[in-house]
Amino acid sequence: MTYLSPELAEYETNPDSAIAKSLGVSLRAYLLWKEEEFSVRCSALTAKNKRCKNIVTGGRNVTPNIWEKMTGQYCETHENGNKA
Numbered sequence: 001m002t003y004l005s006p007e008l009a010e011y012e013t014n015p016d017s018a019i020a021k022s023l024g025v026s027l028r029a030y031l032l033w034k035e036e037e038f039s040v041r042c043s044a045l046t047a048k049n050k051r052c053k054n055i056v057t058g059g060r061n062v063t064p065n066i067w068e069k070m071t072g073q074y075c076e077t078h079e080n081g082n083k084a
């Protein structure tokens, strides 16, 4: 029988949660970070009510920590209140 530390045991059952915890970010942020391909997407809606897919200034290929801090920001277009 092998002994698993609580962290390792968690990694076995829920790797995403364990990784998020070790990075110091929320699980939600970690999952969204992966989903959005490690970049911070603009939070605005386009004129067609679709989520803007532009990447916010300086938000390309960031770490989950930076992603979590930057999320909610707007791209260059929407930063100025424009509707794309």
Ligand SMILES: [Zn+2]
Pocket: 042, 043, 044, 052, 053, 054, 074, 075, 076, 077, 078, 084
């Ligand atoms: Zn935008």
